[in-house]
Amino acid sequence: MDKVFSCNFPNFGFVGCDLSDQDMFPILEEIALIQNDFVHADPMNEQLVGHIKHEYHMLKTHSHIESLAVPLAYSWYESFSRTYNDNNELYLNKAWVNFQKKHEFNPLHNHDGEFSFVIYCKIPYTLEEELAVIDHVPTDMNVAGNFTFQYINVLGSIVPWQIPADKSYEQKMILFPARMMHSVNPFYSSDDYRITVSGNLYFRAK
Numbered sequence: 001m002d003k004v005f006s007c008n009f010p011n012f013g014f015v016g017c018d019l020s021d022q023d024m025f026p027i028l029e030e031i032a033l034i035q036n037d038f039v040h041a042d043p044m045n046e047q048l049v050g051h052i053k054h055e056y057h058m059l060k061t062h063s064h065i066e067s068l069a070v071p072l073a074y075s076w077y078e079s080f081s082r083t084y085n086d087n088n089e090l091y092l093n094k095a096w097v098n099f100q101k102k103h104e105f106n107p108l109h110n111h112d113g114e115f116s117f118v119i120y121c122k123i124p125y126t127l128e129e130e131l132a133v134i135d136h137v138p139t140d141m142n143v144a145g146n147f148t149f150q151y152i153n154v155l156g157s158i159v160p161w162q163i164p165a166d167k168s169y170e171q172k173m174i175l176f177p178a179r180m181m182h183s184v185n186p187f188y189s190s191d192d193y194r195i196t197v198s199g200n201l202y203f204r205a206k
Contacts, residue, residue, distance in 0.1 A: 009154050012080035013161070014176035017072055019119065024171055027197060030060045031097055031121060035193075044096040050106040050184075054099035058197060065119075065199060066092035072175045073115045073201055088203040090114065095199030097121075102191060106184035108150060113200035117175040118147065120165060124192035127166045133188040145187035145194075149180055 034041045034056050042057040058065060070090045077084055093113060098106075110116075123145075130144040147163040163174070176182070178200055187194060 012076075012082065012177070014149070014174050014180075015072060015076045015079050016172055016174040017075075019068065019171045019173055021171075023068060024121070026061045026064050027058075027119065028121060030058060031195060031197075033060075034097060035099065044094075047094075048096070049109045050098060050100075050104070052098055052100050052104045052106065054101075054193075056097055056099075058095040058097055058199075062092060062095055065095045065197065068119075068173065069115070069117050069175065069199060069201055072117070072173065076115065076175060076177075085203075087206060089206050090201045091204055093200050093202050095197060098194075098196050098198065100184070100187075100194040100196070102188060103186050105186040106182075108181055108183040110181050111178040111200050113178040113202045115175055115201040116178040116180075117173060117199060117201070119173045119197040120169040120171065121197060122193065122195040123165060123167045123170055124190040124194060125166055125187055126168075127164055129189040130166070130187060143185050144189075146185045147174075148183050148185065149176070150182070151180065 038054060038056075042059065044055040044057050045052075048055055069092060073090050076082070125145060127145075131139060131142055134142055134144050143162055145164075145166060147165045149161040149163075150158055151161065153159050163169075
């Protein structure tokens with residue numbers, strides 16, 4: 001047997017980036033205003049599947065968040081050699097902030113639109129702290145606090161892709177096709193909020 005060769009079928013996933021302090025400042029400022037006055041914030045719960053008590057629209061920084069998400073979306077097309085109709089343009093439909101407490105979670109779901117994203121603002125735990133709480137689960141199987149994608153491979157099997165989003169993910173942003181199935185697992189080692197901002201991008205005619 002000579003000259004064995006292989007071939008991978010084309011597929012695509014997600015893209016991510018680091019955000020600067022300047023990128024984060026207005027977002028964190030609005031988050032602080034919301035957190036200091038949940039009563040007068042604009043709730044988002046009825047439009048989301050999350051088992052999370054405190055979820056609110058991000059209104060003041062809508063345009064700023066859009067200015068971060070849209071360029072990353074066009075990077076997605078470049079990363080995966082995908083094409084799009086340049087008679088259309090991407091825009092941010094809605095953005096919201098999740099204040100996730102210990103034991104709360106986002107079940108498996110997907111979104112409307114073309115792309116969805118997550119901005120990691122505050123993660124109050126490390127992987128080591130989570131592993132210490134759930135020490136009866138083997139390390140390579142412990143997915144506490146993870147962001148998880150579920151996708152179907154070429155054999156028809158449902159396969160998870162784990163993102164171990166702990167404190168090291170603060171000021172990172174990921175973006176992915178809105179129809180990709182994903183979930184957020186509960187965490188156990190902290191009583192503080194895990195704070196993330198999410199939103200959906202749509203296309204419209206220029």
